[in-house]
Amino acid sequence: MSVERFIGFKDKKGSVSYRELSSTEITGNLEGKSATVLSSNPFTRLSRTDQKATIKKLLYPLELTHIFMCIGLNYARHVKEANGELCVIISKDAKNVSESEALNYVLGYTARNDVSARNFQIPALVSRGQFSYTKSFDGFAPVRPSILLIIGETRTNDMIWSVAKVIKYLSRGTTLRKGTVIITGTPSGIGLFMKPDSVGLLKNRDVVKIKVSRIGRITNKMLFE
Structure with a gap:
């Protein structure tokens, strides 16, 4: 086996x-x-x-990953409305890949905590509408230290675009390097949109636990600087 x-x-x-x-x-x-x-x-x-x-x-079981590619609004209930995301890891360089071939470029899957600094993201004068800026600070984007190796596609029932469709789209004219981590988007339950307002926003020393079926759990403590 x-x-x-x-x-x-x-x-x-x-x-x-x-x-x-x-x-x-x-x-x-x-x-x-x-x-x-x-x-x-x-x-x-x-x-x-x-x-x-x-x-x-x-x-994290692979060499240092320099490239994270993020997909937004890929879950139906998130579109209608603390971020945990299913991640896809690319096994070999991929460019202009068809949907039918896309899963041949998948090494496996893991989980990630999609940390966002909303205090820098929401004020338009600070972020200039660039959400990636507020997701890229030191210590952000922690990834679970395990990888699920699987032939085929792993997805959740709420995903709009399949993993194969996402890889096809991202590889158009751009080479997805071996080891690239594709973050497939956040399901519903975003802290920013919880009611009453701000109840879901993280505070200093809060602990975030994220679990993805068959992959496992990642736990992080928020320490504000």
Whole structure:
């Protein structure tokens, strides 16, 4: 059976390795636990070994990702109205990809906390209408340290544009580099739009927990500067 889900981690010696993640472990704490190391490259093929290591720190399992591409208003109930999003990871460079071929360029899926600084975003004179500006501060866009490897498409019932359609659109005239993370949009429940007004806006030291089925949970504490 091939590896379906994996994490990246640093061991006690400081080495970076990969470990398989079972469906029963996606919500547990793995730091300090023993791991059977996976060999090879996540972009090619991961295989099981007999090597053991102790997990000291969880890491995002791919090399540093420089490119995040965001899709807005891709969930029906969000259009009608704290942001958690399903993310798609590109496995190889993709340009001018057809919808029928798009899923061949998907490595897997993970979850992300779509942090937005609304105090900079809403005043038009500050953001100039550029929402990406308020989503790109240091420490924003935390991503879960595991990836679900799957052949086919993962989506939620409320998505307007499928993953294949999104990849086709984003790759028109633009190369999606290997390792690019596509953020598919936020479902309903945006804090800014909760009633009464401002009740959903985050405060200093608030803890945000986001869970995506089959992928797991990401938890972040908001620390204001």
